[in-house]
Amino acid sequence: MNLKELSQNLGLSQTTVSRALNGYPEVSPATRARVEQAAKAFNYRPSTRAKGLATGKALAIGHVIPVSTKHEMVNPIFGDFIAGAGETYGRHGYEMILSIVADEEEEQIYRGLKSRRAVDGVIVHGPRMNDPRIKLLHDLGLPFAVHGRASGTTLPYSWLDVNNRSAFSRATTFLFDLGHRQIALINGLEVMDFAHRRREGYTAALLDKGLPVNPAMMRSGEMTEVFGYRSAADMLDSALPPTAILCASLISALGVRRAIEERGLRMGHDVSVITHDDALSYLQNGGDVPIFTATRSSVRQAGRKLAEMLLDAIANSHQDLQTHLFEAELMVGQSTGPAPTKD
Amino acid sequence: MNLKELSQNLGLSQTTVSRALNGYPEVSPATRARVEQAAKAFNYRPSTRAKGLATGKALAIGHVIPVSTKHEMVNPIFGDFIAGAGETYGRHGYEMILSIVADEEEEQIYRGLKSRRAVDGVIVHGPRMNDPRIKLLHDLGLPFAVHGRASGTTLPYSWLDVNNRSAFSRATTFLFDLGHRQIALINGLEVMDFAHRRREGYTAALLDKGLPVNPAMMRSGEMTEVFGYRSAADMLDSALPPTAILCASLISALGVRRAIEERGLRMGHDVSVITHDDALSYLQNGGDVPIFTATRSSVRQAGRKLAEMLLDAIANSHQDLQTHLFEAELMVGQSTGPAPTKD
DNA sequence: AATCAATTCCAAAGCGCTTTGGATGACCTA
DNA sequence: TAGGTCATCCAAAGCGCTTTGGAATTGATT
Numbered sequence: 001m002n003l004k005e006l007s008q009n010l011g012l013s014q015t016t017v018s019r020a021l022n023g024y025p026e027v028s029p030a031t032r033a034r035v036e037q038a039a040k041a042f043n044y045r046p047s048t049r050a051k052g053l054a055t056g057k058a059l060a061i062g063h064v065i066p067v068s069t070k071h072e073m074v075n076p077i078f079g080d081f082i083a084g085a086g087e088t089y090g091r092h093g094y095e096m097i098l099s100i101v102a103d104e105e106e107e108q109i110y111r112g113l114k115s116r117r118a119v120d121g122v123i124v125h126g127p128r129m130n131d132p133r134i135k136l137l138h139d140l141g142l143p144f145a146v147h148g149r150a151s152g153t154t155l156p157y158s159w160l161d162v163n164n165r166s167a168f169s170r171a172t173t174f175l176f177d178l179g180h181r182q183i184a185l186i187n188g189l190e191v192m193d194f195a196h197r198r199r200e201g202y203t204a205a206l207l208d209k210g211l212p213v214n215p216a217m218m219r220s221g222e223m224t225e226v227f228g229y230r231s232a233a234d235m236l237d238s239a240l241p242p243t244a245i246l247c248a249s250l251i252s253a254l255g256v257r258r259a260i261e262e263r264g265l266r267m268g269h270d271v272s273v274i275t276h277d278d279a280l281s282y283l284q285n286g287g288d289v290p291i292f293t294a295t296r297s298s299v300r301q302a303g304r305k306l307a308e309m310l311l312d313a314i315a316n317s318h319q320d321l322q323t324h325l326f327e328a329e330l331m332v333g334q335s336t337g338p339a340p341t342k343d
Numbered sequence: 344m345n346l347k348e349l350s351q352n353l354g355l356s357q358t359t360v361s362r363a364l365n366g367y368p369e370v371s372p373a374t375r376a377r378v379e380q381a382a383k384a385f386n387y388r389p390s391t392r393a394k395g396l397a398t399g400k401a402l403a404i405g406h407v408i409p410v411s412t413k414h415e416m417v418n419p420i421f422g423d424f425i426a427g428a429g430e431t432y433g434r435h436g437y438e439m440i441l442s443i444v445a446d447e448e449e450e451q452i453y454r455g456l457k458s459r460r461a462v463d464g465v466i467v468h469g470p471r472m473n474d475p476r477i478k479l480l481h482d483l484g485l486p487f488a489v490h491g492r493a494s495g496t497t498l499p500y501s502w503l504d505v506n507n508r509s510a511f512s513r514a515t516t517f518l519f520d521l522g523h524r525q526i527a528l529i530n531g532l533e534v535m536d537f538a539h540r541r542r543e544g545y546t547a548a549l550l551d552k553g554l555p556v557n558p559a560m561m562r563s564g565e566m567t568e569v570f571g572y573r574s575a576a577d578m579l580d581s582a583l584p585p586t587a588i589l590c591a592s593l594i595s596a597l598g599v600r601r602a603i604e605e606r607g608l609r610m611g612h613d614v615s616v617i618t619h620d621d622a623l624s625y626l627q628n629g630g631d632v633p634i635f636t637a638t639r640s641s642v643r644q645a646g647r648k649l650a651e652m653l654l655d656a657i658a659n660s661h662q663d664l665q666t667h668l669f670e671a672e673l674m675v676g677q678s679t680g681p682a683p684t685k686d
Numbered sequence: 687a688a689t690c691a692a693t694t695c696c697a698a699a700g701c702g703c704t705t706t707g708g709a710t711g712a713c714c715t716a
Numbered sequence: 717t718a719g720g721t722c723a724t725c726c727a728a729a730g731c732g733c734t735t736t737g738g739a740a741t742t743g744a745t746t
Binding site: 012013014015016019026027028031050052053054055056117 | 693694695697698700703
Binding site for chain 1: 344386387388389390391392393395396401403408410414415416417418419421422423425426428429430433438439440441442443444454455458459460461565566567568569573594597600601604623624625626627629630
C-alpha cells in the first residue's frame with residue numbers, strides 16, 4: 001500500500017492524505033480521523049526512502065564501531081550503549097544504522113555516510129587521543145556527538161563522558177585512606193582517551209598524597225579477563241607486591257580476583273580491588289551487596305542521553321554544542337578493606 | 344555533488360554516467376574511466392535513498408534485537424555477532440539497521456520495517472520455543488534468516504545454528520568418561536531454543552549412560568556471573584554436591600569458578616567444569632591453554648555466515664531455504680579432570 | 687446579492703536516482 | 717551509394733513521498 005493507493009481508496013488527493021498523516025492544520029478533523037483510520041486499517045507507512053528523498057532528511061543516525069584490526073576486539077560496552085541509544089531513536093522515529101569498520105577504513109566510511117546522505121548525524125565511539133575523526137567530521141559538516149572525549153583536540157564538539165579522572169582519583173584516595181601505599185593500576189589501552197584520563201586521576205591522587213608514581217605498578221592493555229589475570233599475577237609475584245589494585249573494567253577485575261585467589265590470598269582482605277563498572281546488563285557486580293568496590297556509571301544511560309543530545313542538535317540545528325559530564329558513583333563492595341598490617 | 348551536477352560537469356547525460364558507474368556495457372571504456380575518475384575526484388556517491396527509490400531495493404538488512412523488559416538484558420554475544428555480520432554487509436554494499444525493541448513491541452517493528460520498505464530482509468535474533476516471529480515474517484513476505492532455530496515451528500525457514508544438542512551431549516559424555524556421576528547443568532533461560540537443545544543433549548547423554556536425570560542438578564536462568572555463582576554455590580552446598588558442572592556461558596562459568604574456589608575446592612580437581620564458549624573477543628578463554636574445557640563455536644563467524652546466507656537468498660530470490668549447522672569444538676582445558684575418588 | 691476571509695482540498699513540481707525506448711553516427715557490406 | 721549493424725549516448729518517465737501555489741467551497745459580513 002502506498003500513498004497513491006491509499007488516497008484513491010479514500011477519494012482524496014495525495015496532498016490531503018499526506019497532510020492529514022503529518023499533522024498539518026489544513027485538514028478538517030473529520031477528514032483527518034478518516035485518513036488515520038484507513039492508514040491503520042491498511043497498515044500504511046510512508047516509505048522511508050521516498051520520504052527521505054522528499055524531505056532531504058535521512059531520519060537515521062550512524063554509529064561507526066571501530067574494530068581494531070590488531071585485536072579484533074569489539075568493545076563489550078557497545079551492546080549496552082547501543083541499547084540505550086536505540087531506546088531514544090525509537091521514541092523519535094529515527095533509525096540506527098551501524099557500520100563495523102576496521103581502523104584504517106574509518107575515514108572512508110564517514111565520507112561515504114556523508115556523500116550518500118545516508119544519515120543525519122553520527123555518534124563517535126571510542127575516541128582516542130588527538131582523534132582525527134573530530135576534524136574530519138567537522139570538515140565534512142556532518143553533525144556528530146562523541147561518547148567520551150578526545151584529549152588534544154582543539155576544535156569544539158559535542159560530547160558526553162564519565163568523569164574518569166575524578167572517579168579514579170577518588171578511588172585512589174579511598175584506598176590511601178584505608179592505609180594502602182602500594183596501589184597498582186590495571187588500565188585499558190592508553191591510546192584510548194578514557195584510559196588516559198583514568199591514569200591522570202590515579203597519578204594525580206598519588207602525587208597529592210605524596211606517594212611515588214611507580215611504572216612497575218601500572219599496566220595498560222585490552223581489558224580482557226586474561227589481561228587482568230596476567231597483570232595482577234605479575235605484580236603480586238614481584239618483590240614489592242601491591243596491597244591494592246585499581247582496575248579499569250569488571251571483566252579484567254574478574255581476572256584480577258583469579259590471580260589473587262590463586263595465590264591463596266583473599267580479596268578485600270589481603271589485597272583490595274576497586275574496578276570501574278559500566279553497569280552492563282549481563283555483567284552485574286554481584287547482587288544486593290556489590291562484590292567489587294567500584295566506580296560506577298551506566299553506559300546504557302550514556303547511550304540514551306547522548307542520542308538525545310545529537311537528535312536535539314539536529315532538530316534545532318543550533319551550533320551551540322552540548323556537553324555532559326556524568327560523575328561516577330563510588331560504591332563500596334566486598335573487595336576493599338584496610339591495608340594488611342605488616343608483621 | 345549529485346548525479347546531475349556530475350554529468351553536467353562531464354558533459355554527459357545522467358544516463359551515461361549512471362551506467363558507467365554501475366558497470367553497464369553500453370559505455371565505452373574511455374568514457375567509463377573518465378566518469379570513474381571524476382566520481383572519485385568529487386567524492387560522488389549516489390544517494391542511498393534515491394537509489395533505493397529507483398531500484399525498489401533498500402540495500403539494508405534489519406537486525407531486531409530483543410531486550411527483555413523483565414531483565415533489561417542485552418545478550419552479550421550480540422556485539423560479536425553484529426561485528427561478523429557487519430563485515431559481510433560491508434563487502435556487499437549493504438547497510439545494517441538496528442532496532443532495539445522490547446519483547447512486546449516486536450511484531451510492530453517487523454511490520455513497520457516491511458511497510459516502510461526500510462530493509463530487504465531481517466536477521467532474527469534469539470529465537471524462542473515456538474517463536475511467533477517465524478510465522479509473522481513468513482506472512483509478511485519479508486525475507487529472513489534466523490540465528491538459531493525455533494523448536495516447535497512447522498514452517499520451513501532459513502537458519503544457522505550451533506549443534507547445541509550434540510555439543511552438550513558430548514560434553515556430558517566426556518565428563519562421564521572421566522568418572523563423574525553427579526553432573527550438574529547450569530543452563531540459560533529454557534524458553535530460549537538454544538538452552539532447550541542444550542538440556543536435551545545433556546539429558547540424552549545422562550540417560551544413555553544410565554544416569555538419573557535429577558532436577559536438583561539443573562538450573563536455568565539469565566546467564567550472568569551472579570547466576571552462575573548462586574547456582575553453583577547452591578548445588579555445591581547440597582547434600583549430594585555435583586562433581587562436575589556443565590555451564591552455558593563463559594560469564595556464568597566465571598561465577599561457577601568463584602563458588603568453587605570460595606569453598607576451598609579446586610576447579611579441575613575437586614569439581615570439573617565445562618562451559619560453552621562463544622569465542623567472544625573480550626572474553627577469551629585463557630591464553631594458549633584454555634582455562635575452561637569448553638564447547639566452542641565462534642559467534643562472530645556465525646554472524647558472517649548467516650549474513651551471507653541472507654544476502655544470497657535475497658540476491659537470487661530463490662525460495663529454497665538454506666540451513667547451516669556448525670559443530671562445536673570440544674576443547675580440553677584446565678577445568679576438567681577425573682572424578683575425585685571417595686574415601 | 688455581492689464581497690471577503692477562512693476552510694478545505696487539489697494538481698503538479700521536485701527530491702536524486704535507474705531504466706526504457708530510442709536517436710545518432712561510425713563502420714561495414716553488397 | 718544504399719542499407720544494415722554496432723557502439724555509444726540521450727531524453728524522459730517513474731520510484732513514493734512532500735510541498736508550493738492555487739482553486740473551490742462555505743459561511744459570515746456588508
